[in-house]
Amino acid sequence: KAGVTQTPRYLIKTRGQQVTLSCSPISGHRSVSWYQQTPGQGLQFLFEYFSETQRNKGNFPGRFSGRQFSNSRSEMNVSTLELGDSALYLCASSVPGQAESYEQYFGPGTRLTVT
């Protein structure tokens, strides 16, 4: 079974631009979560989608948004990029069911650099 895939793997953008990152979960997984990893703040939860609905959202400004499609693929968008948005963005998918029973499978991440 193919793992979680994320595209692109690396991205360089300029302050003020916007960016869209993509995540394809493992086949059959319907829950997709996004995390931001920075040296200063560590791993922080952005949002979680299940069946095209956002179920949870982390403490990030409205510039960060996401969506999930009917095939469970997910995208996240960051508008008006700031230098502090430079980070590794990780996507994770999980089997639907009892959340306490299932681990999450992470993709390789998208490394975003804002200059």
Added chain:
Amino acid sequence: SQQGEEDPQALSIQEGENATMNCSYKTSINNLQWYRQNSGRGLVHLILIRSNEREKHSGRLRVTLDTSKKSSSLLITASRAADTASYFCAHSGAGSYQLTFGKGTKLSVIP
């Protein structure tokens, strides 16, 4: 922040030795998980322990959970150079896939 803390922040050991990492958290949890990350890459799931479990084993890994102390430990026995990585604990609440991560322990295993 509800982030947990991991201890130590960095650990350097010789190949063949055991490595122990500790994790503390602040809220009630449904499960606690440990992940490994190699140098800025994706996270690899290692082991999950539910809140009603006290100890779990998987290969060379042993995880304990003490919900009264809100703490967990990960023991890697007979370490190998390939175990060199950062290790994170993460927990989730009831019915939620949202993970709250600790700050991680950077493990270096010297051949």
